[in-house]
Amino acid sequence: MKLFGKDGLTRRRFLIGGAAATAATAAAVSLAGCNDGNENDNTGEPQVIDDDSQIIDALDEYASADAAATLSATWTLPLGTLLYHTDGVWSAAMMAPESATSINTLGVLSLTSGNLITLVSSPVRGRTYDFHDVRCGNGVFAWLEVEYSTLTWVLLASSFADGTLTSDPVELDSGSADWDPPMFTAVGSTVFWQKMPSLSGDRTSEASHCYAWAVGDDDPRDVWESPGRFATQPRVSDGILTITPRVRADEGTYYGMTALNVGDGTYKQIDQLVLPVGVHPFEAVYMNSNFAFAIEASYSGSGSLGNMGTFIGREGGPYVYISREPAACPAGKGTRYIVKIRSSHYVIDTDAQTYGMIACPDRSLDYGDYPASEGTCDLFMVYATVKNDQGMPDSVTARVFAL
Template sequence: MRLFGGKGITRRRFVAGSAAATAAAAAAVSLAGCSGGEDTQDTSGEPQVVEDESQIVDALDEYSSADASLAPTYTWTLPLGTLLFHSDGAWSAAMMTPESATSINTIGVLSLSSGSLVTLVTTPTGGGNRDFFDVRCGSGVFAWVEIDYNTLDWSLLAAPFADGSLTGDPVELDSGDSDWDPTMFTAVGSTVYWLKMPSTSGSSTSEPSHCYSWSTGDSDNRQIYESPGRFATHPRVCGGVLTIAPRVLADQGTYYGMTAIDLNDADLRQIDQLVLPAGVRPFEAVYMGDSFAFAIEASYDGSGSLGNMGTFIGREGGPYVYVGREPAACPAGKDSRYLIKVRSSHYLFDTAEQTYSVISCPDRSLDYGDYPASEGTCDQFVTYAAVKNVQGMPESVTARVFTL
């Protein structure tokens, strides 16, 4: 695998506490917020098979239940069918119900200060049988994927964005056919980061995977990372650090190494890495401060504690704060507070105070309740949920903004 040169933004720091040696003592992991440190973490690159239970802090067992939880700063009612997505600015990317019969959906943004929905693109630029597949919004760029569900041909497009409007024409950043998965991507500031990965079937299965970036005004994209196999998770950018989960140790087996890359550095230095046990695939991963917050979707026999289903906070060598619930989304939070999505609600953990509380979903939410439209470190935690009317029929979407 190889790193390539590129651009950057900022970063945050995280300070890990120590685990107690006795079973009765609880360990703490505390956040120090933003400090702008630039030191590379010492890592061995060896798979982390954790058998020592003193390295695992079970937050639901060892933390205290807090009396109060977060209350929403804003609550809005949106049209049924609205989906919200991560944004690093004052607008959340949105996929909405169609405004005409020419498309199954439209894309735009939701103002996180007024609750206004703004449609930006009503019809896929590719025309024909194409539909909108995914969308993200940075403070200076709006990006989306269009797909033809008949052929599985897809394109990633982006346009400059400011103050709730597109300020330039769309640019096609990448494309693929059925041999290549529709890209996973994120948008931060004026930059889009995305993954190009071969499909698990087709004629390109032996091809490497790549991570690219493009900023508004660039004439071409930049290759950031090449993996000998498929990446395991979406790319996430938090505090100027890109988190990806490429294949590593390819000559030894199937290993995923959650990798943190400093986007501030011209050489894109790898500042941290945590290699999971053989065969263990992360479901989500983001570098928040100086630690990985990552989720494992299933339990893996014989892989130690890091092969258990749940969400972990820590780095190579431990200790790890652990939440033993089935994960459903990327962790989010700020400073020492972590928000972790479970089936219908969100846990709010404070690793400094060693407390937890629950953010309940809105009344009459359907199925999985609230879903987050935020990831990694954020000042505002955004959620949305489909709700029923008094007759039990789906009626609208409730969006909420929590100030962290």
């Protein structure tokens, strides 16, 4: 039976590859279970892909179809609202008050009612600090405050339930200008963050660390040490934490997208994909036993995985490829992957071998329609700054799609 299509790969061939990937994942879990700790014993080989049959160009080989996503709600929010949805039915929100002299406020948006609730009206550290970032899980609310005059920062968290903070803030970490404000996420009752030395500080030779803290813990847990800066923000999907530390440091600049088991509390490595030397990923998340990752620039001499675009696959291939400039972390459910591009979102179904589109709202193209959701989700949220009839930014339109 013929397995190859016009560009080297048919749907049957990809499913064969998927079956092999499942078996390999099981082997990886078994191997990781024998390794007590998070040592890089399972570092893979750099994936330099020069075989065109290992790359499936979704926009060329897949059929166009209606996007498998149902619009379930639309809300109009105040101008300047930023949304971040990691799990459940609450999205963290950073809100800009109408007064230019006021600091931002932090809160949550309900994905079921559309209610926008203020939770933190002013920085805990005082008037010299400003809010820098915020995330919310089902059981925890976390935010970052920065004093921009000195670049001193503090990461704080409170327990959260039903749209309300249920404890006083806890300081999880802090740093001076020698340390970048951390990239972080919150899922369930746990906060994950990456502490990295600043490129211009006095600690540039120190290692970077990924930490985890759950509501009720006395101290954070040191999950992973990287001998250089992490390349992407930590993402959690389906109980798996995806980080992108430096690997093979004695051989060159290699980044290894690494999947760690969060669900059982072991943080054991269950999968890894090492990119070609020098290739810096823009986003990465582990979904449906595959890495969905984005490359923001093109790298010559690095094979197909050095091309700009979004890829779906794992070590050994094949890789589904979306040849558009990436703009955000992929999201989706099952074999459906949602990829943000400039004017819309592609919905790629690797099982049905189709692609559809979620268009942005009218009068929002200049500012873009951005996903608030990341990784696997039942509810996919996007938000866009919309202009009025005079062409001026007027409000934010938030939309929720059921997957």
